Amino acid sequence: MKSAAILFTIFAFCPVAQPQQIVVGSKKFTESYVLGEIAKTALQNAGFTVEHKQGMGGTIILWEALRGGKIALYPEYTGTIAEEILKTTQPLSTAEMRALLRQKGVGMTGELGFSNTYALVMQRDRAAKLGIRKISDLRNHPELNIGVTHEFLDRQDGWAPLSARYGLQMHNVRGIDHALGYAALANGSIELKDAYSTDAKIAENNLIVLDDDLHFFPQYKAVFLYRLGTDHRAVAALEKLAGTLDETRMTRLNAEAERTKNYGLAAALYFGEKPKRLAGELVGKIGRWTWRHLELVGASLVLAVVAGIPLGIRASRPGAISDFILAASGVIQTIPSLALLALLVPLPFFGISPATAIFALFLYSLLPIVRNTATGLQDIPAAVRESAAALGLEPHAQLWKVFLPLASRTILAGIKTSAIINVGTATLAALIGVGGLGEPIISGLNLNDYRTILQGAIPAALLALLVQFVFDGLDRVIIPKGLRLKQ
Amino acid sequence: MIELESVSKKFGATIALHETDLCIDARRTTVLIGPSGCGKSTILRLIIGLLEPTTGTIRIEGQPVSASNVLALRRRIGYVIQEGGLFAHLTAAQNVLLMAKHLKQPAGQMQTRLRELCELTHFPENALTRYPVELSGGQRQRVSLMRALMLQPSVLLLDEPLGALDPMVRARLQDELKEIFERLQQTIVLVTHDMAEAGFFANLIVLLNEGRVVQTGTLDDLRTRPASTFVRDFLHAQRGLAAI
Numbered sequence: 001m002k003s004a005a006i007l008f009t010i011f012a013f014c015p016v017a018q019p020q021q022i023v024v025g026s027k028k029f030t031e032s033y034v035l036g037e038i039a040k041t042a043l044q045n046a047g048f049t050v051e052h053k054q055g056m057g058g059t060i061i062l063w064e065a066l067r068g069g070k071i072a073l074y075p076e077y078t079g080t081i082a083e084e085i086l087k088t089t090q091p092l093s094t095a096e097m098r099a100l101l102r103q104k105g106v107g108m109t110g111e112l113g114f115s116n117t118y119a120l121v122m123q124r125d126r127a128a129k130l131g132i133r134k135i136s137d138l139r140n141h142p143e144l145n146i147g148v149t150h151e152f153l154d155r156q157d158g159w160a161p162l163s164a165r166y167g168l169q170m171h172n173v174r175g176i177d178h179a180l181g182y183a184a185l186a187n188g189s190i191e192l193k194d195a196y197s198t199d200a201k202i203a204e205n206n207l208i209v210l211d212d213d214l215h216f217f218p219q220y221k222a223v224f225l226y227r228l229g230t231d232h233r234a235v236a237a238l239e240k241l242a243g244t245l246d247e248t249r250m251t252r253l254n255a256e257a258e259r260t261k262n263y264g265l266a267a268a269l270y271f272g273e274k275p276k277r278l279a280g281e282l283v284g285k286i287g288r289w290t291w292r293h294l295e296l297v298g299a300s301l302v303l304a305v306v307a308g309i310p311l312g313i314r315a316s317r318p319g320a321i322s323d324f325i326l327a328a329s330g331v332i333q334t335i336p337s338l339a340l341l342a343l344l345v346p347l348p349f350f351g352i353s354p355a356t357a358i359f360a361l362f363l364y365s366l367l368p369i370v371r372n373t374a375t376g377l378q379d380i381p382a383a384v385r386e387s388a389a390a391l392g393l394e395p396h397a398q399l400w401k402v403f404l405p406l407a408s409r410t411i412l413a414g415i416k417t418s419a420i421i422n423v424g425t426a427t428l429a430a431l432i433g434v435g436g437l438g439e440p441i442i443s444g445l446n447l448n449d450y451r452t453i454l455q456g457a458i459p460a461a462l463l464a465l466l467v468q469f470v471f472d473g474l475d476r477v478i479i480p481k482g483l484r485l486k487q
Numbered sequence: 488m489i490e491l492e493s494v495s496k497k498f499g500a501t502i503a504l505h506e507t508d509l510c511i512d513a514r515r516t517t518v519l520i521g522p523s524g525c526g527k528s529t530i531l532r533l534i535i536g537l538l539e540p541t542t543g544t545i546r547i548e549g550q551p552v553s554a555s556n557v558l559a560l561r562r563r564i565g566y567v568i569q570e571g572g573l574f575a576h577l578t579a580a581q582n583v584l585l586m587a588k589h590l591k592q593p594a595g596q597m598q599t600r601l602r603e604l605c606e607l608t609h610f611p612e613n614a615l616t617r618y619p620v621e622l623s624g625g626q627r628q629r630v631s632l633m634r635a636l637m638l639q640p641s642v643l644l645l646d647e648p649l650g651a652l653d654p655m656v657r658a659r660l661q662d663e664l665k666e667i668f669e670r671l672q673q674t675i676v677l678v679t680h681d682m683a684e685a686g687f688f689a690n691l692i693v694l695l696n697e698g699r700v701v702q703t704g705t706l707d708d709l710r711t712r713p714a715s716t717f718v719r720d721f722l723h724a725q726r727g728l729a730a731i
Contacts, residue, residue, distance in 0.1 A: 387572030390535050391586050391634070392561035401585065405576040480576035482618035 021049045022234055025062050025071035028055040029178050031116065031198060031222075031250065034257050035075035037267035039224060039238060045271075046237035054263070058151040059084045063225075066106060072230050073238065077116060077220035081108070083157040107228050107235065110242030111221040114198060114250045118152070118217045121195045121207040123185060134211035135166055138192075142169050147176035147190035157218055159194075165216050196220075198247055200255035222250075245270070282455070286437075290459050293436040296429055297422045297467075300358045304365030304418055309411065311366070312373020313399065326374065329367040337364065337428050345432060357429035357436075364425055365418035372414025376407030409479045416471040423464040427456065437463070488513045489534060489642065489674065494543030496529050503529045505698045506542065513548075513641075516668055516675040518685040521695035522721070527678045530695075531644045534676070535564050547642065562586065565635030569647040571627040573619040573634075579626075580615040583633045590638075604633040607667060625656040632667075645677045649684070661687060682706075682725035694718060 022043055026036030033054050040050045053071060056062055059080055065071045076085075082092050086100050098108050120135055127133070130141055138144065152158040153175045163170065176184060181193040182201050195202060195209070202209060222245070224238050245253075249270075257266035262281075311329070315322040335343075340360045350356040380403055388402040404411070430438030440456035476484075489511040496504040504526040511517045519527035532538040533545055536557035545552045547560055573582050580601060587597045605612050608629040619627055628648055635643060648664070649657045665688060668675055679685055685692050686706035694701045694709060702714040713719040 381570070381572075383568055383570040383572040384574065386532075386537055387566070387568065387631075388574070389537055390561055390564070390566035390572075392558050393586070393589060394558060397589060401589070402574055402576075406574065408576075482574075482576045482578065482620065485618055485620050 021051065022073070022230070023071045024050060024052045025056050025065055025074035026052065026054055027059070027062055027074070028057055029196070030200070030254050030257050030263075031196060032075055033263040034250075034253050034266045034270075035112070035222060035224075037263045038241065038270050039073060039075065041264075041267050041271055042237045042241055043234055046233055048231070048234055048237075066225060066227060067104065069227065072234070073224050073226035075222055076225045077222055078111070079117065079157060079218035079220035080155075081223075081225070082218060084155060087156065101225070102228065105228050107226045107230070109224040109226070109235070109238045111223055112241055113222075113243050113245040114247040115219050115221045116196045116198045116250070117212075117220045118157070119195050119197045119202075119212070120192055120210045121185070121202060122192050122210065123188075124206050124208045126188075126191055127208050127210075132210065133208075134213040135162070135168075135216070136213050137210070138168050138170065139166065142171050144170060144172065144192055145190045146170055146173045146192045147181050147184055148173065148194045149178045149181065150175040152194040157216075162216050165214055198250045198254060200251055200258050203251075204255070204258070285440075286455060286459055289435065289437045289439055289456065290463065292434075293423070293426055293438075293460070293463065296354065296357050296361060296426045296434070296436055297419065300361030300365055300426075301415070301419050301422060303358070303362040304369055305415060307362075308366050308369030308414075308418075309373050312370040312411070312414075313377065315370055315374040316377035322374070325370060329370045332363045333367045337425055338431065340364075341428060341432055353432075354429075354434050356432055357426070357434045361422050361426055361429075365422055368414040368417040368421070369411070370414075372410045372417075373407065376410030376414075377403055379410070380406050405480050406483070409475070409483055412471070412475060412478055416468065419467045419471065420464050423460060423467055427460055488546075488548060489676070490546040491530070491533070492544045492546070494533060494540045494545055496526075496533060496538060497541045502698050504533070507700055509693065509700060509703075511674065511676055512691065513674045514672050515690040516677060516688050517691045517693060518689035519676065519678045519693050519695060520680060520682060520685045521701075522680065524697075525695040526698040527680075527695050528646050529698075531566075531646050531676060531678055534642075535561055535566050535644060562590075562638055563640050563642065565632075565638075565640040565643040567628070567631050567635045567643070567645045567648045569650040571619070571631040573627055573630060575619050578616050578618055579610070579622065579630045579633075582619070582630055583615075583637050585634070587637055600637060600639075601633075604636055607636070607670065608632050609663060623656075624652050625660060628652065628660065632664075636671075640673070642674045642676070643671070645675070647678055647680070650679070664688070682722060694721065696721075 024036050024039050024043070026032040036052050036054060040052045043050045056065060056071075056074075059076070062071070062074045062076070063085055066074060078094075078097065081097060081101070082088055086092070086097070092100070094111075101108050120138075122132060130144075132138065132141065148159055153160075153173070159173065162168070174190075176190065176193070181190065182205060184190045185193055185207070186205060192210075195207070197209065201207070224241075226235060226238065253266045253270055256269055257263050260266070265281075311325050315325040332340075337360065340363065341356065344350045344356045344360055350359065384402070384406065385398075388398040393401065426436050427438030427441050429436045430442045437456040437460045440452045441460075442456075445453060489509075491507055491509040493506045493508060494504065495502070495506045507526075507530075509530070519530055521527050529538065533540055534547070534552070536552050547564070550556065550560070552560060574585070577585065583601060583604065584597055587600070601615070602612065604610070605615070610626065610629040610633060614622065614626060619630075622630065632648070649660055652660065661684065668688065675688075677685075677688055689706065691703065692706060692709060693703050696717055702709055702718050704712075709718055710722060713722070
């Protein structure tokens with residue numbers, strides 16, 4: 001008993017067995033969050049308990065937190081270290097930089113691989129209109145509305161020295177939050193902002209990076225800064241990350257993080273594994289996408305049935321109007337879906353909304369329903385038509401009690417065709433931000449990531465099968481028994 | 488009584504029926520006969536308002552047929568066609584009862600009438616729940632006849648009702664149909680191209696050719712006093728006639 005207590009005491013105070021808590025910090029922008037998550041995962045894999053304090057603030061706050069021991073490490077950029085932390089104007093070699101940092105009690109890992117430099121960005125069409133391609137072109141446009149991050153406004157390698165180097169005298173410069181700045185840029189309240197060159201938003205928002213023709217911005221290579229005295233196994237785990245992240249990969253991770261707002265997921269993508277807890281999230285997401293998909297398909301199909309059957313009834317009678325109805329619904333079918341969406345978006349009422357997607361899908365659903373309704377009615381034998389009329393049924397009663405039931409198989413086949421085509425076409429709704437199973441397909445295409453594509457493509461294919469199955473069941477309910485019997 | 492007064496029918500440039508005056512007696516069986524395209528079916532379709540006459544007036548029991556009363560008139564006329572024209576999505580009973588249900592007749596009255604009709608047409612009651620595809624050709628024509636008679640019409644129009652049946656079934660149905668006609672004592676107009684059938688049913692035969700009435704009379708009249716060489720040729724062309 002006594003020896004057991006001694007053993008317990010030894011184990012309890014043994015430094016090897018004691019789990020060490022490591023606190024990782026990150027700055028307040030996507031890439032920093034993602035790098036923080038990557039560090040967290042790498043350290044967890046090395047057996048540490050890790051806390052990630054996301055988005056603590058700008059460089060000074062993170063640096064002070066590191067020096068003060070509130071955090072053990074955070075992702076930083078060499079350019080920022082030179083300009084902001086070491087405050088040198090001389091170019092430094094990596095070894096010199098390490099030596100200077102060591103004096104301040106801070107270590108630096110090897111470079112992760114990519115370089116994220118500062119950049120100035122504008123809306124592509126706005127820049128083209130003003131004839132701006134390089135930063136020196138800004139000299140001719142002192143009236144531009146400029147919104148840069150507060151940090152950039154104050155940095156040694158930021159706005160003031162940049163203006164001095166290029167000889168810019170801009171009248172309207174203000175500080176604005178990084179993420180909000182993109183929204184402001186999109187709606188035209190600002191015309192120019194600062195960005196990071198690996199920012200996923202640049203491609204996403206169709207922005208142009210102005211050419212740094214005087215080579216003002218230093219290279220910003222990502223590294224981790226850590227407190228000297230941090231467990232050497234933790235440092236070794238971080239060092240393993242060096243050289244593993246090129247620009248393409250980082251941009252992709254940023255894009256994934258932006259899209260999902262899930263930085264852990266982006267980090268998991270880096271490690272090529274899916275954390276267990278994400279399985280549930282994925283099911284939830286696929287569920288939401290599928291539900292939205294069904295909403296789009298369902299709403300458009302109901303509209304198409306409500307409009308298509310009456311049009312088909314009208315088109316079943318001979319005449320010019322019928323020819324027009326069939327030709328028009330045929331022509332709609334030939335418009336590429338992307339073009340149809342593009343045509344609808346600028347119209348009032350539509351824009352970027354589910355209504356636009358539903359209306360486009362509705363138009364595509366019309367042809368099979370209209371044509372099958374017309375054909376189904378036209379195929380009713382003359383003897384049956386005459387009999388219905390000769391009984392003394394009113395025309396509407398002939399239609400409801402005799403003709404539509406007799407044509408039900410053909411009409412239902414048209415609706416089924418529309419529904420199945422719609423399940424496929426509705427994936428394009430994601431192009432206008434309406435969601436549905438097209439969302440993972442389109443992000444996957446953009447990121448060249450087949451796994452993400454399959455997250456949308458497989459449920460969409462299953463959904464098409466399900467729709468077919470449901471309609472086969474509906475056949476039994478809707479098509480009268482007398483039409484289903486074999487002679 | 489059905490009267491056609493200067494009634495003609497043109498389809499574009501084609502004349503289906505030249506100006507015709509015709510009186511069809513009440514409570515008798517009149518048979519319209521002639522070669523294909525002679526206008527006999529056109530007359531039936533004009534009577535029931537499926538076609539509108541190009542010229543002239545049709546009166547049914549003194550009432551001129553017009554767009555405003557055609558629905559009401561049709562409900563007083565039974566119409567049976569060669570293919571039956573049954574509705575494939577409805578059972579035999581549903582076919583027969585369709586109009587009565589549409590007019591919201593009391594259920595008891597409908598069932599009584601349905602049983603009467605089964606008895607009249609020798610249609611087995613247990614086959615009433617069958618769909619048209621499950622019935623034989625003869626049974627289908629019986630259902631078609633029941634449907635035509637459901638609302639107790641005063642006029643019964645039959646357009647080659649037995650034309651699609653094989654000879655054995657046809658012969659039996661001819662006997663039954665004649666018996667039904669005698670029991671009904673209604674104004675009946677039957678179209679056929681078979682002179683033997685015409686002679687078998689008709690109180691009066693109307694022979695048509697190329698959209699004109701060629702001769703009206705009994706079979707005997709036509710045989711003994713043919714109005715033209717066409718009448719004689721048409722009678723001669725009917726091989727089985729000697730057997731009557």
